[in-house]
Amino acid sequence: MAKVINNVLVVGGGTAGWLSASILAKQLNSISPDAVQVTLVESPNIPIIGVGEGTWPTIRTTLENLGIDEGEFMRECDATFKQGSQFVNWAETPKGDETQSYYHPLSAVFHSSYDFNLAPYWLLGNAADKAYDQAVATQAYVCDQGLGPKKITTPAFDAIQNYSYHLNANKFAGFLAKHSTEKLGVTQIKANVTKVNLDAEGFIRSVETDTAGEQVADFFIDCSGSKAILADGALDIPWLKIDDVLFNDTAIAMQVPYESADTPIATHTIATAHEAGWTWDIGLHNRRGVGYVYSSKYTTDKRAEEVLREYAGPMSEGIEVRKIPLNLGYREKFWHKNCVAIGMSAAFIEPLEASAIFLVEAAANMLADQFPRTLDAMQYVEEKYNSTFRLRWDKSVDFVKLHYCITKREDTPYWVDNCATESIPEALQKRLAHWKTHPPTKYDFDYAYEPFVLDSYLFVLYGMKYDVDISVNSSSFARTEEAVKKFKSVDNVNEMLTRELPTHRELVEKVYKYGFPKL
Structure with missing residues (x-):
């Protein structure tokens, strides 16, 4: 008989580990003693960074499926609402103190571009000279006004404007740990993995720990971050670097308090371009998470800290700056034999578009949806999984590179080199060449x-x-008249949203106090 997979061991906690364990346990009904059992072993002494993290709207579905209360989650994880990202000084070199920016909102457009693409009509001058984000979407306006994406009377996880969250990732991991162990059947072990044991065919048989002995399982998930205890340490799966495409190799970060308890909270991530990289600015309930992602080839750590402190302002005085090495790239294989790497042990791309938690969700959901209950079924699923995630990461690299390679900035070698043809993936080069005379359509995105x-x-x-x-x-x-009507309708909805939506801070404070109504 084929060997049945009854036990899954997740190595490593954090967001990746606990999100993977929670999704798998919920999908496989681990609360039942005769179902697949999920155990997570994590080190009791992992250092806390706590820089603030962004998510995608998919996280709302994930949390709801896990049976989590939205108000409780937000309160326990210092969470606020995220409605998109604002990119400051990316397109052109800033002149003096002047800045220019655009939004990548989460409510993509006022309607579906797959049904009617307004881009060519905007390019042909039919939107009253408005910037593209303001012409086709209401959310850029909502972000500018500092408004929340919904009302306190809107049911939990429902939206008026599409949204995700900014959150404290360390508190989120702890929140998921409590929820999954109490309600989803996950077993937690606090211990350090000291050794990984393979069988004669190269499958992982067990891990040994310093305080909990040997842990035997049928299937393993590596969520041990950059250490990659299983994928790298035991299985020796090569890491493919992408530093010839994306140059940033270092980040520094700090936690900056607000000036006062009523300081407005930005409802979007603010990504500001600088001489050798960019800063992120994420507004949590009680503080800002601020950091600088840069390339050590083009600047020094000392200069990087000067840039960050200048950006963060007087409230950053005396606050510790933490340095985070970045090793951008991904595994040659994400799934090998009876082990899947998820999170930073699988891949890491700089956090410009906040895709990290989304790709953890996607990985855990794909694994859960087609979880192989026997060893015989594993090879087919492994091949599908690897091909899917290789494409996902390649496409993510292309999109992040897009932000750099079409800039008109020439003020530093960093920006000049980012536009060099040899640093742009071939598939992206082909798309960009075509899009110079033909606006992108849904047929450019067929996966x-x-x-x-x-x-x-x-x-x-x-x-x-x-x-x-x-x-x-x-x-x-030839649909100009219809396009003009849609452009005008954006203005009408903006007026309505201004009347109806609360400020972001007002909404967050009410959520923390009252929560949201449930359907």
């Missing part, structure tokens, strides 16, 4: 699980002022 789709590319391309000339195709776009 069902592509992380960044049509609207995301449109916001970045036209927010970055990509040079295009579609005059050769202008006669092909």
Whole structure:
């Protein structure tokens, strides 16, 4: 008889470990003693960084499926609402104190671009000279006004404007640990893994720990972060670096308090371009998480800290800065024999578009949906999983690179080199060449699980002022009257949202106090 997989061991906690364990336990009904059992072993002394982290709207579905109360989650994890990202000074070199910016909102557009793409009509001048993000989406306006994405009377996880969260990742991991062990059947072990044991065929048989003895399982998930105890240490799966495409190799971060208890909270991530990288600015309930992602080839750590402190302002005085090495790349294989790497043990791309937690969700969901109950079924699932996630990571690299390679900034070698043809993936080069005369369409995104789709590319391309000339195709776009009506409808909805939506801080404070009504 084929060997049955009854026990899963997750090595490593954090967001990746506890999210994977929770999703798997819920899907496989681990609360039942005769179902697949999920155990997580994590070190009791992992250092806390706590820089603040962004998510994608998919996290709402994930939390709801796990049976989590939205208000409780937000309160326990210092969470606020995220409605998109604002990119400051990416398109052009800033002149003096002047800044220019654009939004990549989460409510993509006022309607579906897959049904009616407004981009060519905007390019042809039918939107009253508005910036693209303001012309086609209400959420850029909502972010500018500091408004929340819903009302306190809106049911839990429902949205008026699409949203995700900014959260304290360390508190989130602890919150998931409590929920999954108390309600989903996950077993938690606090111990350090000291050795990994393989069988004669190279499958992982067990791990040995310093305080909990040997832990035997049928299937293993490596969520041990950059250490990659299983994927690298035991299975020796090669790491493919992408530093020839994405140059940043270091981050420094700090936690900056608000000036007062009523300081407005940004409802979007603020990503500001600097001389050798960019800063993130994430507003949590009680503080800002601020950091600088940069390339050590183009600047020094000392200069990087000066840039960060200058950006963060007077409230950063005396606050410790933490340095985080970044090893950008991904595994040659994510699933090998009876082990899957998820999170930073599998891949890491700089956090420009906050894809890290989303890709953990996607990995855990795919594993749970097609979990092989026997060893014989594993090979087929492994091949599908590896091909899917290789494509997902390649597409993620392309999209992050897009932000760098179409800039008009030439003020430092960092930005000049980012536009060099040899640093741009070939697939992205082909797309960009075509899009100079033909606006992107849904047919450019034919893979069902592509992380960044049509609207995301449109916001970045036209927010970055990509040079295009579609005059050769202008006669092909004959729905001008309908397009103008849609552009005008954005203004009408903006007026309504201004009347109806509370400020972001007001909404967060009410959520913490009252929670949301349940359907």
